[in-house]
Amino acid sequence: MNYVYFDHAATTGVDPRVFARMEPYFSEFYGNASEIHGPGRKAREAVEWGRAAVAQALGANEKEIVFTSGGTEADNMALIGYAQRFSGGHIITSAVEHPAVMESARFLQRQGWDVTFVPVDQYGAVDVDAYRAAFRDDTRLASVMLANNVVGTLQPVAELARIAHDQGVAFHTDAVQVAGSLPIDVDELGVDMLSISGHKIYAPKGIGALYVRKGTRIGPILHGGGHERRLRSGTENVPGIVGIGAALELAVAEMSATRPRLEQLRDKVVAATLATIDEVQLLGDAVNRLPGNACFSIRYIEGESMLLQLDGKGIAVSSGSACASGSLEPSHVILAMGFGAEEAHGSLRLTLGRENTEAEIDYFLEVFPPIVEHLRKMSPLYVKG
Amino acid sequence: MNYVYFDHAATTGVDPRVFARMEPYFSEFYGNASEIHGPGRKAREAVEWGRAAVAQALGANEKEIVFTSGGTEADNMALIGYAQRFSGGHIITSAVEHPAVMESARFLQRQGWDVTFVPVDQYGAVDVDAYRAAFRDDTRLASVMLANNVVGTLQPVAELARIAHDQGVAFHTDAVQVAGSLPIDVDELGVDMLSISGHKIYAPKGIGALYVRKGTRIGPILHGGGHERRLRSGTENVPGIVGIGAALELAVAEMSATRPRLEQLRDKVVAATLATIDEVQLLGDAVNRLPGNACFSIRYIEGESMLLQLDGKGIAVSSGSACASGSLEPSHVILAMGFGAEEAHGSLRLTLGRENTEAEIDYFLEVFPPIVEHLRKMSPLYVKG
């Protein structure tokens, strides 16, 4: 693809090195890992290799990893699978979760559960006092994401998990945007469940995993042949599992090189954009954010228009809440941070990844200001025009 | 793999022609189909191409196809997603369903639903009178598979669907074992929902689809960004979707050649096995069965032993209920057909596929009788030995 791709939070391409590891499992070693014959054993070996690789990358034990079809299923499993243990109760989550957590919580709400959506500050960080105050006698689970997918803000998950545990409540975190970008250690975080997704970390779409701490009992949300220690039925996606294992292994090995490089590129694009365009605001926390995330609100113009103009220049970015399908709503994340709908409509998100170069950043910085100017000229809201 | 692979009902390898179609979508055209920039649009095109191909192969409309992570999820969605519309009621299914349907029904049972598991005859065919008699005022859904995965018996689904509709009840069929092997037309069958799975039809693991007839309202079982017309959240598995579309297209195009070839190979292995080994029985219907399925009960010896002996000769087959993970239980299908546990333990399933040759069948027929003899000599149950 001849694109400058700045949308790694939406999805990443499969790293060719990851693909090379997966490839033999499509047409050559294609066995079903439940079968005990040679092809089945070969598949089982691959699945368990992937499980060990994922466990290793998260500081977990292999038996604590359950493979799913992606981040959405992992999040659903954490909330709905955990809630199944109880006849009802109360769940705490944040106002800036990904829809996979948010809508799982809403589903439980429709089933009679109470849900508190803890507010965030203007940078998107969860209000820890409000969070602490939200616990009740019947609180069963708290779920707060490790980093936000829109504005990139990191949450104080270790602290939030500790508070939950002090109340005897289990804690889940959606680490979909963090895995592969920043170090993760489930024990340091102290979380009981943690979700990841393959296609955000240069593994393919259609694979994810849920870490479930030993002793944390959850029920399945997909019922059937009893795969994955009865927690997730369905024939194991062998190449996908090899892919997510290989991708995490690779990301961890290269993190100390990739991370500062992305941070430097990100800081450059942020500083230059704020310097060259007026009435622009960085969304999220300036420091405490994902290495590759740069998210702006650009006044008087609308996100999709910017996105399409950039697309015309061969640059792929995203606007607002990119993970919802075909949604026209202003991002609930940006609204929750206290911004108006107008500012939310004017959001633009760049998420950098391992193949991006400084030349690509320079190219963006060259083409973007005239686009803003063009759109502002067209905008009935822009008075200086 | 240097194996004679006779386990196509468990899984198939990705056909190289299918793989060639999917491959560009891993690392080159890797966009997220929800994004409106170029890479996103390219992915969306691929997803909609796959949807059209699946719809075409099933005689359905594109809008009636929902992609899932596999057959298990499609079955769960059909039962649990449909049941969500109601506060409770009664479901009819058969005693020989795949665990994906069976366990979804049992899950609903635990939620307070009533479930009738309609019995089958000695050939595995559903007892139509018992099925008809099972309908009640509060029956909401009937689900009977199109063909059984263990013994290959085809069910009279068109008739069963008609009976359900006469009672105003929706009908689902699990067509996972039939898609790609025999023609499917959702209108001729008259079903309201139909499940398929990629990895059974030379597409990859981790992709499946549920046909949902226009007007049949179901709820999602995975909540989140609202993908797949709000029915199935989670970033679309683009290469998987291209793969299942390409695989079905290919299977339909070649069916008139593949089907008689497999039937002839199957008939040969059945006839020769029955002729050369005594106290062997064909399980399932001799005629009304899947083209590639040959399932036997071989007295006095146990399935896993046969399987491992064949494995030692480089032949991959399966025993009993192969779709459950690590299960030691005798197949519920064979028991439901009225056989004893001993006969069920002695079951062996060969499922042939497109790459199998007559020479492979001949090889099996050469090595299998001495294996039976060896195991019978070792068996305390075999008196003639």
Place this chain on the structure above:
Amino acid sequence: MYTDLVMDHFANPRNVGEIEDADGVGQIGNPVCGDVMRMSIKVEDDRIADVKFKTFGCGAAVATSSIVTEMVIGKTLSEAAEISNKAVAEALGGLPANKMHCSNLAADAMHIAIEDYLTRNGRADEVATILKSPKKASS
């Protein structure tokens, strides 16, 4: 998702701007909803002699605004008033379903501009005839 014609109008919008001494101005939409369109017109002999638009909004909002200006230039007020949002979407070769509502209001903005022209010129009594179903700005 967008037709080539939509993308063409988005990338090369026709008649962008504001007529300084406009005879009528119509605005519709709300920044909160994500779309605001403003049409200004020049009228001569009951025909639209000139039209310019300004739009805050998505690709569909820009494209519908742009094409509506092309569709109305030279038309009589009655002819221009007959152009519906639906006709605009059709002229563009269709719009995605989720863009049919909020982002497809350019014709409405045009109708409001015509209404504004008529009112300014003491012809408020003709509004009902010319604009069979007069639209009000939603904010």
Place this chain on the structure above:
Amino acid sequence: MYTDLVMDHFANPRNVGEIEDADGVGQIGNPVCGDVMRMSIKVEDDRIADVKFKTFGCGAAVATSSIVTEMVIGKTLSEAAEISNKAVAEALGGLPANKMHCSNLAADAMHIAIEDYLTRNGRADEVATILKSPKKASS
């Protein structure tokens, strides 16, 4: 799933068969459960002089039967009686968790054969001493 040693004992089982004039025979399991094991022994000077097995069952059932015959040959009855199912699984380098129960009863079959030998030889009173926890055939 199976260790190489399990597979070796499965593929090349030792001491298969039935001793015609056995001094003791022990059978355990049930075809309904999927595993039946029968051990027949020859005893000389309170030592196991010969042993043969027949087994209906899975790979683990065959391998545990086979290795137990190797483990007991030449042992005194007391020594043979001390070999537990767990020790058999360990001698094979482990068994899959789901095979630890029904398919790992070969030592029990051996104990029953020893009990049978003792009983046949009027030494029923020694059963409790030699077989610290005597096993009964489950069918």
